[in-house]
Amino acid sequence: MxxxxxxxxxxxxxxxxxxxxxxxxxxxxxxxxxxxxxxxxxxxxxxxxxxxxxxxxxxxxxxxxxxxxxxxxxxxxxxxxxxxxxxxxxxxxxxxxxxxxxxxxIPRPRLQQLQRWALRQVMSYPKRFAALLALGRMARPFLPAKLKAKIPTTQKRLLAPRAPQARKVLMLEGCVQPSLAPNINIAAQQVLYKLGISVLKAPNTGCCGALSYHLAAHEEGLGHMRRLIDAWYPLLDQVETIIITASGCGSLLKEYGDLFKDDPYYAEKAMRISSLAKDISEVLAQEDLSQLQLKQAPKKQVAVHVPCSLQHAQRVVGVLESVVQRIGFDTTPAPDGHLCCGSAGVYSILQPEISQQLLNNKVQALESGKPEFIVTANIGCLMHLQSGSSLPVRHWVELVAENLV
Ligand code: SF4
Ligand code: SF4
Incomplete structure (x- = not known):
């Protein structure tokens, strides 16, 4: 055309x-x-x-x-x-x-500009977000039920393995996940440790840039990306991959190479990071999972919600469900799995009505097979689904870590 x-x-x-x-x-x-x-x-x-x-x-x-x-x-x-x-x-x-x-x-009304700016300035910075969440938790008893449901209680922290293993990876810490659900990355480290893999820590990491970039603040988003590339690049020769436990971040990391393709300083570095980035389900799919020595507990029935960022953006299709089954869980039917749950970054804040309708439909679909748990692979989907379901909603890797011997 x-x-x-x-x-x-x-x-x-x-x-x-x-x-x-x-x-x-x-x-x-x-x-x-x-x-x-x-x-x-x-x-x-x-x-x-x-x-x-x-x-x-x-x-x-x-x-x-x-x-x-x-x-x-x-x-x-x-x-x-x-x-x-x-x-x-x-x-x-x-x-x-x-x-x-x-x-x-078309400049937005001042209030909308302020809302978008505040979201970027708080959610892209782990310490600022942690402080806001702490305030929200203090105010929790006085909040309306709907808002209360969106503020998670504090998790009892798991212990991360300390002894080094022969194989090394990097792992994205993320911006909101360390405060909302710190055990996800620790659970991932425990599972990887059983497979002979330890996680290297890089200083000055933080947000991958997705929030700013997708909220039309491209230069700001690229700034976050450059900081992350600078933090990781010196360690890349020591690791076999970069693991991401939040598929929303993973989808952008896989696009760094594209976004910096014309940047003389960052093009090669960004491309290398994109080529190493993998969702943790992709990594486990390649491993001998019998090394995990899982408890012989009765099979749990779980409904799997595959985030759009994993199935559509990263085109990782069928892998998450297959890993969950190989690990020993029974997956229940989840009709219309291609449809978004309505979380979509900050969409649930900016477009609450559409988001709520999508959430209601998604929860109904996931609960239709009578699962004991709902599992997913992205912190945004996890929090959103939990606000609409009475079933526990977990990152699937937490469930695996709980069943390690
Ligand atoms: S599927 Fe949609 S985006 Fe693709 S060519 Fe047809 S109309 Fe265009
Ligand atoms: S909401 Fe519709 S137009 Fe927008 S990305 Fe999803 S499928 Fe495409």
Missing amino acids: NVELNEQFQHADWSEEARQILRTCVHCGFCTAVCPTYQLLGNELDSPRGRIYLIHSMLEGNITTQETQYHLDRCLSCRACEASCPSGVRYGRLSDIARELIDQE
């Missing part, structure tokens, strides 16, 4: 990339069948094809209105459309480009 970018966009560093992505869309509409917002709202402009049309129109220089921003804001960035597109349209990349641009074209 012919794409003529408006004069003002022709020299932007993303112009050729955007033009190529737009050209590949043949408007067939296959993607609409898997789009959660289209399914829920039934409006073509809330479908991937409709949003591509709006972006195309904006980049060709037609008048951009708040309507374009409104429909792009309602997109979850779940990338189910991208995974189902027969033409390989990179919708996720296109929407990242468009989101930054539209915020420049």
Whole structure:
């Protein structure tokens, strides 16, 4: 399809990339069948094809209105459309480009700007987020039930193994996960230790940059990415892989190479980090799991929620379910597994109504097979699902660590 970018966009560093992505869309509409917002709202402009049309129109220089921003804001960035597109349209990349641009074209009301700025300034920094969570926990008894359900109680910390093993990896600490669920990374370390792998600590890590980048603050997000690359790069020769226990972060780490491809200083470093990045399910899928020596407990029935960031963005399909089964759990049916749970980074805060509807549908689907637990692979999904389900919702690796002998 012919794409003529408006004069003002022709020299932007993303112009050729955007033009190529737009050209590949043949408007067939296959993607609409898997789009959660289209399914829920039934409006073509809330479908991937409709949003591509709006972006195309904006980049060709037609008048951009708040309507374009409104429909792009309602997109979850779940990338189910991208995974189902027969033409390989990179919708996720296109929407990242468009989101930054539209915020420049249509300035948001002050309150929205402040909300987005505050989310980035608190959630991307582990110490700031920990302080806010501590305040929330103190205020918990006085909060309304709905808000209370979103504040997790303090976990009794597991002990991380200390003795070094022959094989070494790096692990992303993350920004909100260490405060919300510190045991996830410790459980991962315990499981890896049984496989003869220990985790090297790098100083000055922190956020992977996803929150800022996906909230249209690209330079800020790239700053977080550069800091992480600088922290890890000196250790890369010592490790076999970089393990991520939050698939939302993993999906961005795998794209560092792409995002820095034109940066003379960071291109090679970023590419190397992307090539080493793996979700912990991918790592365990390659290991001899009999080394884990799990307790011979009765089989637990678990429903697996595979995050969009794992199945659609990283295209890691079927691996998580297979590892959970190989470890000895029975998985229960979870219909419509391709649909987003409504967490989607900070979407549940910015678009609470759509997010809540998606959550209700997802919890109903996951509970339909009568599981004892729900397991997932991303902290955002975990917290969101827990706020809507009476069943325990865990990161699957915590369940494995609990069953180690
Ligand atoms: S994004 Fe892909 S599936 Fe959707 S309309 Fe375009 S070509 Fe068809
Ligand atoms: S990313 Fe998800 S919500 Fe957004 S258009 Fe694609 S399928 Fe729909």
